[in-house]
Amino acid sequence: MKLHRIYAIVLRNLFFFRRSYDRITDAFYWPAIDVIVWGMTSSYFTQFAPLNSPVVLILLSGILFWIVVYRGQYEINIGLLDEVWNKNLINLFVAPLKFSEWILALMAIGIIKTAMSFVFAITLAMMLYKINFLGFGWYFLPFSLLLLMTGWWVSFFVTGLILRFGTRVQAFAWTTLAILSPFSAIYYPVSALPQWAQVIAAIIPTSYVFEGMRQAINTGIVSPHNLIMSFILNLVFLIIATIFLKKSFNKVLEKGLVKVY
Amino acid sequence: MMKNVLEVNNLTKKFGNFTAVNNISFTVKEGELLGFLGPNGAGKTTTIQMLLSVLAPTSGEILYFCKNLKQHREEILEQVNFSTTYINLPWNLTIKENLTFMSYLYTIKNRKKKVDEIIEVFKLSKLANHQMHQLSAGQITRVNLAKAFLNNPKVLLLDEPTASLDPDIAAYIRSLIMEKNKQEGLSVILTSHNMAEVEEVCDRVMFINKGKIIADDAPENLSKSIEICHIELLVRKESEKLVVFCKKMKLKYSQKAKNITVIDVKEKEIPEFLRGVMDAGIQYDEISIEKPTLEDYFLQVSNEALDADDKPSDSHASGSFPHEKTERLVKD
Numbered sequence: 001m002k003l004h005r006i007y008a009i010v011l012r013n014l015f016f017f018r019r020s021y022d023r024i025t026d027a028f029y030w031p032a033i034d035v036i037v038w039g040m041t042s043s044y045f046t047q048f049a050p051l052n053s054p055v056v057l058i059l060l061s062g063i064l065f066w067i068v069v070y071r072g073q074y075e076i077n078i079g080l081l082d083e084v085w086n087k088n089l090i091n092l093f094v095a096p097l098k099f100s101e102w103i104l105a106l107m108a109i110g111i112i113k114t115a116m117s118f119v120f121a122i123t124l125a126m127m128l129y130k131i132n133f134l135g136f137g138w139y140f141l142p143f144s145l146l147l148l149m150t151g152w153w154v155s156f157f158v159t160g161l162i163l164r165f166g167t168r169v170q171a172f173a174w175t176t177l178a179i180l181s182p183f184s185a186i187y188y189p190v191s192a193l194p195q196w197a198q199v200i201a202a203i204i205p206t207s208y209v210f211e212g213m214r215q216a217i218n219t220g221i222v223s224p225h226n227l228i229m230s231f232i233l234n235l236v237f238l239i240i241a242t243i244f245l246k247k248s249f250n251k252v253l254e255k256g257l258v259k260v261y
Numbered sequence: 262m263m264k265n266v267l268e269v270n271n272l273t274k275k276f277g278n279f280t281a282v283n284n285i286s287f288t289v290k291e292g293e294l295l296g297f298l299g300p301n302g303a304g305k306t307t308t309i310q311m312l313l314s315v316l317a318p319t320s321g322e323i324l325y326f327c328k329n330l331k332q333h334r335e336e337i338l339e340q341v342n343f344s345t346t347y348i349n350l351p352w353n354l355t356i357k358e359n360l361t362f363m364s365y366l367y368t369i370k371n372r373k374k375k376v377d378e379i380i381e382v383f384k385l386s387k388l389a390n391h392q393m394h395q396l397s398a399g400q401i402t403r404v405n406l407a408k409a410f411l412n413n414p415k416v417l418l419l420d421e422p423t424a425s426l427d428p429d430i431a432a433y434i435r436s437l438i439m440e441k442n443k444q445e446g447l448s449v450i451l452t453s454h455n456m457a458e459v460e461e462v463c464d465r466v467m468f469i470n471k472g473k474i475i476a477d478d479a480p481e482n483l484s485k486s487i488e489i490c491h492i493e494l495l496v497r498k499e500s501e502k503l504v505v506f507c508k509k510m511k512l513k514y515s516q517k518a519k520n521i522t523v524i525d526v527k528e529k530e531i532p533e534f535l536r537g538v539m540d541a542g543i544q545y546d547e548i549s550i551e552k553p554t555l556e557d558y559f560l561q562v563s564n565e566a567l568d569a570d571d572k573p574s575d576s577h578a579s580g581s582f583p584h585e586k587t588e589r590l591v592k593d
Contacts, residue, residue, distance in 0.1 A: 002335075008365030015358040016351060087349040091408070094313045094343045095366035096335040250317075255276070256307070257315035 001104075005097050009105030010112075013079060017113070026074070027113055031067055031121040038063045039129050054217050060125050061133070061213055062186040067117050068144050069184075069206060070177055072151020075110035076103070077158050077173035084167060093257055099249050103159075107152060114148065139216050142227050146209050149234035154180070156241035160248035166259070185210050205233040263290040265327070266416050266448045267312070272321035274307050274472075281307040283472035284321070289416070292446040294439075296453065296463035296480065300563040304472040305452050309418055312450070313343055325416065339368055344409035345420035346402050350393055356380065356404050357389045360411065367412035375411065382437070383407040384430075398425040406434060410441070419451045423458060435462055456556035460484075466555065468562055475562065480555045487553035487561060488527045492534070495521050495547035506541045510534075 017023045042059040049055045083089040092102065122133050136143070158172045183197060184206035190198055201207040208230035212222040252259065267289040274282040282304045289295050299305050310316035312323060314334050323330040325337040350359040360379060364372040380389050383403050393401060402425055409417055422438075423431035439462060441447040453459050459466060460480045468476040468483070476483055496503050500520050507514040512534075513525040526534045531550065538545065 002368075004365050004368070008362050011365060012351065012354070012358075012362040015354050015362065019353060082351070086351045087347075088351050090313075090315055090343075090348045091350060091363070092366070093315050094338065094341075095363070096338040097366050098335065253315065253317040255316075256310050258306075258310060 001098070001101060002096075005095075005101045006105040006108065008097070009079075009092075009102055010108055013082075013105075013109045014112075016082065023078075026078075027071075027117050028120055031117045032124055034063050034067075035060065035121050035125045035128065039125060043129065056129055057131050057133075057217055058214060059187055060129065060131060061136075061217065062210060064118065064121050064125065064133070065143060065147055065209070065213060066181070066184075066186055067121055068114050068147040069151045069154075069180075071114040071117055072107075072110045072148040073155040073158070073177050074151075074174065075113050076106040076152065076155035077162070079106040079109060080159050080162055081167070081170055081173055084162070084170075090257055099246070103156075103245070110151065110155075111148065114151075118144075135220075136213075136216055139212070139222055143209055143213060146205060146227070146230045146234060149231075149238060150180075150206050151177075153234065153237040153241040156238070156245040160241070160245045163245075163248040163252045180204055180206060183207060189214065203233060205230040205237065208233075263292060265289065266291050266293075266325060267450075268324040268327075269308075269312075270322045270324070272308070272311060272323065273319045274304075274311060274316065275319045280472050282311070282318075285469070285472070285474050286321075287467060287474060287477065289448050289450060291415075291448055292442060293465060294442055294449045294463045295451065296459040296466040297450050297469065298452065298456075298459065298466060298559060299469040303470045305469055306420070307472075308469065309343075309420060309450070309452070312418060313341070314338065339412060340415045341418070342409040342412055342414040342416075343418045343420070344405045344422055346398075346405065346422075346424045347420065348405070349401070350404060350408065352394045353392050355390050355392050356385055356396075356407075359393065359404065360408060363408050364411050369412060379407045379410055382410070384433075399427055399430060402426055403430065403434070413445070414447065415445075416448045416450070419449060419453075421453055422451065423453070423455065431458070438462060456554065456559055460555045468558075470562060476558075483558045484553050484555050487557045488529070489525045489553060489557065490528050490531065491551040491553075492524045492526050492531070493517065493521060493547075493549045493551065494524065494538075494545045496543060496545050498544060502541060502543050503538070503545075506538065506543060510537065 017027075038059050039056065042056040045059075046053065046055045083092065093099075125131055126133065154177055158176050161169050161172055183193070183201040183204045185193065185201060186206075190201045190207055190211060193201055208226040212226035212230075215226070216222050265288045269288070270286050272282055272285050273280065285304075285308065297305055297308070307316065311318050312330075314330055325333075325341065328337060330337055350363070354362070357376065357380065360376045361372070364376055369375050380386055383406065385400075385403060385407060388396065388400060393404070396404065402423070406419075406422060409419070417438075419438075423434050426434065435458060438447075438449060438451075442449060449462075451459065451463060463480060466476070466478065466480045466483055467474055476486075494503065497520055500522070503522055504514070507522070507524055515523050517523050524534075
């Protein structure tokens with residue numbers, strides 16, 4: 001593992017980011033729109049809620065934390081697709097770059113850009129709606145890490161699929177996570193889901209994080225059970241996804257990396 | 262004695278039932294300039310991909326500097342590089358940004374200095390801050406080549422390195438390759454459809470067809486193996502007589518220009534041909550005899566491959582083409 005090779009990929013993405021309107025839009029525009037629309041919607045609903053009900057905080061926290069999952073996943077997948085669209089994948093892998101170094105670099109890029117979007121969206125929400133997200137205290141850290149882990153394993157599955165089937169399945173990069181969102185109980189408790197959906201939610205790591213997030217808002221305390229369950233499930237999925245990803249890369253080497261560029 | 266920088270042993274690549282590369286073995290010595298030629302679909306690209314570890318061989322081994330590529334990939338690729346016109350660097354990064362980030366993929370001392378030096382050597386200084394999409398095809402080719410020299414490679418694989426370059430820049434690139442070869446002992450494996458370039462640059466040429474190496478020799482020796490010479494005759498009066506004569510003698514001919522006919526004749530049969538022309542009462546005003554070139558060899562191999570493809574499958578199995586004619590050229 002060589003840090004300079006990881007840095008090379010990070011640098012390539014940062015060079016690209018600073019002059020790509022697409023990526024700047026992804027990082028700032030959409031989070032801003034989400035915060036504004038959901039902030040207004042939740043402010044309106046507050047009128048019908050009991051006094052001091054934290055509707056705005058719950059909905060906006062859901063939105064903000066979902067940014068962590070989404071960007072953690074999206075950055076890795078879009079990192080692969082960028083190389084494919086640019087026909088640059090071969091240039092990277094005729095160099096001594098290891099596949100694991102490349103994935104680590106994309107994870108690092110994901111963390112950097114997630115932090116940028118997250119901090120921007122929180123600041124905007126605090127300014128517009130006078131909400132204090134600092135009430136989460138240290139829970140910010142495990143929540144963010146667990147949500148990032150989910151983003152990573154989803155992206156590993158999608159990357160594996162793109163490596164195997166090429167750009168014809170590239171839409172998975174921006175659609176896959178949406179399948180998880182109803183079961184993640186981002187804006188409502190898991191108990192609000194139908195029974196069959198609750199069974200699915202029980203194996204989705206993000207559902208425990210968002211349950212924990214609401215606990216933190218309502219009581220100031222998060223049950224360790226939620227954090228531990230989310231971590232164990234994330235770890236299991238991450239291991240499976242890593243194996244799938246590695247096998248997919250080996251499979252593409254059988255056909256030739258040039259098939260996906 | 263020169264060391265082998267690359268040794269390929271019994272390399273095979275199969276895609277399902279199709280064998281793209283069939284049990285090939287060869288070596289490349291330190292400082293050697295090897296032309297790797299063959300018709301489209303012959304197995305060149307497949308072989309090069311395996312040499313770069315972006316395609317897994319079905320069987321066989323690849324050794325660089327006496328080390329197995331599979332087991333010592335990172336260490337080997339630090340000393341190897343590749344350039345082709347068919348792969349791009351990110352289109353909305355500038356030349357300098359591309360070379361900078363690529364330099365971090367290798368262990369290079371003083372990367373900034375190296376990038377500046379490479380930009381200078383490849384005459385890209387004025388374009389350094391241009392994004393790739395703002396460049397012409399020739400300029401992109403130059404950037405791809407510059408990238409290939411970033412890590413001071415000991416072995417360089419070049420796929421059509423001068424395609425789409427202006428003649429002066431192509432000549433400059435060829436001289437640069439030969440200079441690096443002389444000064445630093447750089448070994449090069451080059452594929453090109455420009456046979457004159459291959460003849461100029463390469464010490465040795467290896468022909469591959471249907472996944473097998475069918476010839477491996479110095480370019481001049483391969484040209485010599487072609488018996489046919491091109492005789493160019495300028496006949497101002499009664500030139501139709503020459504056409505009748507060629508048809509009668511069943512000679513292949515073509516009209517190069519008005520009154521100029523090019524006839525393919527075996528070298529040893531030239532005196533007999535000229536006597537026949539005289540006997541037929543054909544008065545030629547000018548004559549030139551062109552010896553066969555590497556291009557003629559390439560065309561012969563390619564045409565015979567196409568002919569063989571047209572024949573029923575049992576004729577393929579006979580091995581009459583191209584191995585029978587050319588196997589004598591393959592060195593042990």
